Amino acid sequence: MKTKFxxxxxxxxIYKTHVYxxxxxDKLPRVCHKQELEKxxxxxxxxxxxxxSAKGTDKLIxxxxxxxxxxxxxxxxxxxxxxKIINPHKKSFTWRVFWLLIIFASVIITLTKLVPYLNSPEFxxxxxxxxGSIT
Numbered sequence: 001m002k003t004k005f006x007x008x009x010x011x012x013x014i015y016k017t018h019v020y021x022x023x024x025x026d027k028l029p030r031v032c033h034k035q036e037l038e039k040x041x042x043x044x045x046x047x048x049x050x051x052x053s054a055k056g057t058d059k060l061i062x063x064x065x066x067x068x069x070x071x072x073x074x075x076x077x078x079x080x081x082x083x084k085i086i087n088p089h090k091k092s093f094t095w096r097v098f099w100l101l102i103i104f105a106s107v108i109i110t111l112t113k114l115v116p117y118l119n120s121p122e123f124x125x126x127x128x129x130x131x132g133s134i135t
Contacts, residue, residue: 001092002092003092003094003095005094006086006087006092006093006094009086009087009093010086010087011054012053012054013078013082013086014077014078014080014083014086014087015054015075015076015077015078016050016051016052016075016076016077016078017050017051017054017057017073017074017075017076018048018049018050018051018073018074018075018076019048019049019050019051019057019060019061019064019071019072019073020037020044020045020047020048020049020071020072020073020074021045021046021047021049021064021069021070021071021072022044022045022046022047022069022070022071023046023047023069024047024049025060025063025064025067025069026063026067027063028049028060029051029056029059029060031051031052031053031056032049032050032051032056032060033049033050033051034047034048034049035047035048035049035050044072045071045072057073061073
């Protein structure tokens with residue numbers, strides 16, 4: 001199950017929005033990537049605007065509503081190297097990081113307790129008595 005933080009990470013870093021429109025608005029946000037589509041019979045839209053963030057998309061949609069433009073939106077996932085890490089299928093990124101931190105902390109604590117014991121005279125005596133006699 002995804003946490004609220006997982007959903008925020010996905011919206012912030014994984015999703016991007018394609019906005020299809022017949023004509024361009026008067027002003028486009030700076031982060032908007034404009035692509036003119038081929039003129040094909042039966043195609044409803046002439047332009048594809050790509051927005052990387054939800055805030056920019058909201059501004060663009062409000063601007064297009066204000067100007068009375070016809071548009072359609074599609075939210076898609078970016079094809080980036082970190083997409084599978086942040087958005088694993090049906091799993092939570094936050095819980096993965098949490099358990100990795102617990103395991104890492106356990107290993108560190110175990111090593112900090114084990115190394116002094118391995119250097120202690122009691123262990124050296126045990127090792128020389130029992131392990132030395134085997135070899």
